[in-house]
Amino acid sequence: MNNHINITTVLASLLLVLTSCNDRATETLSLAGQNQTELLEVIDHYAKNGDRGKQEAAMFLIENMKNHSYVESEAVDSFMARVRSLDTDVNADSLSRIWATVKQYDKPVVRLDAKTITCRMLVDNIDRAMARWQKAAWRDNVDFDKFCRYILPYRMLDEQLSEGWRDTLYNEYHPIIEGVKDMKKAFYLVHNAVSERFKRTPFDMVYLADILKLRKIGHGSCVQHCIYEAAVMRALALPVAVDGIEAWANYSKNGHMWVALIADDGTYTVAKNDSVARKMNYIDSSVFEMKNQPEADYPYNTGFKKRCFKINRYTYEYNDVKYADNETDKMTRNHFTQPWTVDVTRDYMKCHEVEITTDINAEYAYLCTFRTGRGWVPAVFAKRDNGRFVFHDMTDSVMYLPVFSKDGKMLPISNPFFLTNGEKQIVCPKYDEKTEMKLDRKYPLTPHFISYWPPIRGARFEAANTPDFSDADVLHVVQETPLMVNYVNVDSKKRYRYVRYVSPENKNPGISELQLSYKGKRIAGMPFGDSTLNDMNNAFDGDYLTVTEAHVPFSFGMDFGRTVNIDKLMFSPKTDANFIIPGNKYELLYYDMGWKTLGVKTASSNVMEYYDAPSGALYILRNRTTGNEERIFSYDNGQQIWW
DSSP, X not given: OOSOOOHHHXXXXXXXXXXXXXXXXXXXXXXXXXXXXXXXXXXXXXXXXXXXXXXXXXXXXXXTOTTOEEEEOHHHHHHHHHXXXXXXXXXXXXXXXXHHHHGGGOOOEEEEHHHHOOHHHHHHHHHHHHHHXXXXXXXXXXXXXHHHHHTSOSOSSSOOOOSSHHHHHHHHHGGGGTTOOOHHHHHHHHHHHHHHHSBOOOOSOOSOOOHHHHHHHOBOXXXXXXHHHHHHHHHTTOOEEEEEESSOSSSOSOOEEEEEEEETTXXXXXXXXXXXXXXXXXXXXXXXXXXXXXXXXXXXXXXXXXXXXXXXXXXXXXXXXXXXXXXXXHHHHHHHTOTTEEEOGGGXXXXXXXXXXXXXXXXXXXXXXXXXXXXXXXXXXXXXXXXXXXXXXXXXXXXXXXXXXETTEEEESSOOEEEETTEEEEOOOEEEEEEEEEEOBSSOOOHHHHTTSGGGTTOEEEEESSTTOTTOEEEEXXXXXXXXXXXXXXXXXXXXXXEEEEOOTTOOOOEEEEEEEETTEEOOOEEEEOTTOSOGGGGGSSOTTOOBOOSSOOEXXXXXXXXXXXXXXXXXXXXXXXXXXXXXXXXXXXXSSSEEEEEEEEOSSSOEEEEEEEXXXXXXXXXXXSOOOOOEEEEETTEEEEO
């Protein structure tokens, strides 16, 4: 396109914009500065051609373009140059190493779409999107409004911009759905193809590269995967959105994203092992995969699932948010005035209204959820209406704390509550009822970690006095799935110089700690082990987060330098170190309009015991020595119930 259009064309196009759209288009044009002519030329191009549909599509993109941006970085360019120079595919570790060598050149610059996008890019995007939509077998199921929202946009999230991605991705993936008439089936087939082609293996580069760069890399985070998959879908005229949660309600610091098909009768997704796209589907990442199952009577709960409190849709379209709480802090205001998300929780699960009635003098109230590492964080807001606050589309089995803001601080309105079939269950301490608590963790144990442990069955611990273990005695064979920490009494009066762990045949489960002791005193020595090990010292460093492991079956052990007596061994499999660690200091707190402490104690075993805690409360156990993963829990029938 010619960048030097005459003044008459500019004025005519500007007049067309001013008379045919809302204020957001004029705001975009004002923001564009010298690039305004590129945007106006798009309008002029379709006005001259008399194509009303494409003209409206152009207006949709321009009026919603305001403040969309991306990050430009020399380091990303250098990174991609090195990736392109490689003849073979690279894995995530290799990509991280490449990024480490170029990130020193990183000088990120934020670029606004309105200031950088060209007429050529917009026209090409509109023409390609419109042509594919009009020829799609499911054209009658996708109206113009749905087309604009879920097929037309030239970007998915905040990735860098690229030209030509629609044709490139169409040519690569269209053969997969050649002849397919059903939109949902096409979505399912393409989803599976993308999942095979693009691996969810994150690497260290933090920026969202453009779509064609992501195609070349073939690896990425959950966000990068969604950008690529959504682009493939839209290139094939499948109306999709990126949906997600900013954080889980009961686990981790992270959230999750996925790509959803937007149909007339609802939102469709494909979860693991699905054979079709489904409505009201479970969130795939909410269920931990257990490749290895423990015994049926295993004492730990293996059914922990992540829960979500809100599901958002990330949109190109600008969504007006009516929110203006001047009493709250800047971070909260920024969070709730973000215009590119809409609440779609109801598309995925049963929801309820929550009403809070209070006489506090506040215009806004909030429901907080507990975030790992951050504490109570506002999740949703409601404006006062006739003395009450009504929160829409709230989910069951999530712990909420109602608060209001004053002078930048969040203050509780009441104690926390959760919903059961929409009914509020307020959690209050009962001071006249004390409970005896035996706590073994400060954070939920997930099936992800438990799955590491069944393969240890069949492993053995041997002791010997010759370095080749030709005279070995078996001290212990692991017969059942181990626990987080395992103590074994050694019934032998013999003295030994060497002790080793031998993994089961054809298996290679990692070990985080191995300790040998006699009469309560730990025995020191020199570690030894197979050359295939990552680091044999990890099992003897006192740190449960480091692991001795290998890609093949292995053995490792300790040379004491002399013969010694052994009466106990302790071993721990690969774990998260969120269990009770002897010698660490812990503080138990309960909630009653604020956190109240029950004091700090030093752990003498792998269980903390309390006898004077008020029953019925919400609790948190904090490790005051190390670590920051802690979650709230209730206590019922001798069990910690995690929220």
